[in-house]
Amino acid sequence: MTTTLEFPVLLRLIDERSAAFRAAVASAPSLDVQVPTCPEWTLFDLAQHIGEGRRAWAATVAAGPAPAKSAAEGAPAAPREREALPAWLAESTEQLLDALREAGPDRGCWTWWGASQSPRTSGAVARHQLQQIAVHTYDAQVTTGTPQPLPTEVALDGVEEFLFTCVATTSAWPHKPTAFDFHATEGRSWRLTVDSDGARTTRVPAPGPTPATAAHEDPDAAGVSVRGTASELVLFVYDRIPADSLRIDGDAGLFDLLREWEPEE
Numbered sequence: 001m002t003t004t005l006e007f008p009v010l011l012r013l014i015d016e017r018s019a020a021f022r023a024a025v026a027s028a029p030s031l032d033v034q035v036p037t038c039p040e041w042t043l044f045d046l047a048q049h050i051g052e053g054r055r056a057w058a059a060t061v062a063a064g065p066a067p068a069k070s071a072a073e074g075a076p077a078a079p080r081e082r083e084a085l086p087a088w089l090a091e092s093t094e095q096l097l098d099a100l101r102e103a104g105p106d107r108g109c110w111t112w113w114g115a116s117q118s119p120r121t122s123g124a125v126a127r128h129q130l131q132q133i134a135v136h137t138y139d140a141q142v143t144t145g146t147p148q149p150l151p152t153e154v155a156l157d158g159v160e161e162f163l164f165t166c167v168a169t170t171s172a173w174p175h176k177p178t179a180f181d182f183h184a185t186e187g188r189s190w191r192l193t194v195d196s197d198g199a200r201t202t203r204v205p206a207p208g209p210t211p212a213t214a215a216h217e218d219p220d221a222a223g224v225s226v227r228g229t230a231s232e233l234v235l236f237v238y239d240r241i242p243a244d245s246l247r248i249d250g251d252a253g254l255f256d257l258l259r260e261w262e263p264e265e
Contacts, residue, residue, distance in 0.1 A: 025043060225250055
């Protein structure tokens, strides 16, 4: 599995982010407050999504390559009592971690992604699960007025994980071929290329201190590039923060085309 984080580190960080999520929920004055970054949900809805989702993925990992039966059957519902909810959330996380430990990183696993750059393994599931809980922890913190950047080691892996899992495809890009560059200020960069062969991401050297050459002067330049901390990049691609929170060079409208694109597969 191509990742910057080893499997035991992924599990540790899932546990840590899950604890941070529970802390944010516990600090809220009410579970009925609306989540600004997920306006269709209350904080209770978000907590329910986290708990039920981790239980479902625990069952999926345990089932291996075959789709798992519904994990909701016979499972305890999310309790609305403030005192009981943290324990239910912690149990949900532990079920997922136990399933991942039992499977190990290389076991085949059903996933919703198909022709992406992420393998269909329990290790890739762990990698994606870390990003899910990290972004939703940010959602919970925004709701309580205490948003924190994603931890750097989580976010640096998160940029690539999002591009590999959620964007990569073999479906043809329906517009003029181009490239998107993502530059993290921590010193890591990626290029997403979109053309008739689909969308794929590669790691590229981080830019130097000199200004980037304009696209019309360099045939190898990306159509658009975005720069920010790794946390800002992850929150941007997950639509948690606006484009003006980062530095964008080139044709910013390409991001609108990318978001509107619905590959056929």
